[in-house]
Amino acid sequence: MDPFSFDPARLEALTFDVFGTVVDWHGGVVREGRRLARGRGLKVDWSAFANAWRAKYAPSMDRVRRGELAWTRIDDLHRMSLEETLQEFGIGSFTEEEKARLNLAWHRLDPWPDAVKGLRRLKKRYIVATLSNGNVRLLVDMAKRAGLPWDCIFSAEIFRRYKRDPEVYLGAIDMLGLKPHQVMMVAAHQDDLRAAHAVGMPTAFVRRPLEYGDPKKKDLTPEPVFDLVVDSLEELAGRLGA
Structure with missing residues (x-):
């Protein structure tokens, strides 16, 4: 099977961009x-x-x-x-x-209203993890305050490379003991998803019109290469049958 063809049945984990995607x-x-x-x-x-x-x-x-x-x-x-x-x-x-x-x-950022419920639903079926440029302590503090139910935290700090360097995506996949096609990247940023797609990960684009406080400042037109396009993490859970 083509490793770049999206098959939800092969997914075992989802990694999430955090700033803008999960929190405001x-x-x-x-x-x-x-x-x-x-x-x-x-x-x-x-x-x-x-x-x-x-x-x-x-x-x-x-x-x-x-x-x-x-x-x-x-x-x-x-x-x-x-x-x-x-x-x-x-x-x-x-x-x-x-x-x-x-x-x-x-x-101390607040989650988007759908984030915690969506993550909890997804967590019942998949490994859910951060894949963020935020450092480890930042992501831990944020998760504890906001009640974000991560299974594990992957930070650029672990790999000493920043997204969109491929080593960050591949490093997280390796630490999970999985293959790229088994780990979906979830983000509100299209360049993040393009980088994930380039290493073989399926991708989900989350529209966050208020990321910059004004919907006019955010490009919400997804690229055709993305596998899923959703308006919330709860919608993502529904689309993946979680």
């Missing part, structure tokens, strides 16, 4: 920024702030890939990007403790 990073950063700014008279568009901070995410990982930075976990890349974003928005009044708290907002 935008809403979490906006909430934390507003809390810290309360009573200070700051006039900040926290939605724009969150998106500007997030926009530095991929370029910061590219600096590691190019060798400009040694291996650096996401918490530390986030902190470097936070300093730049605070400067861009003219915010100079936060203490070091407050900046550290804002940086750890990524550990």
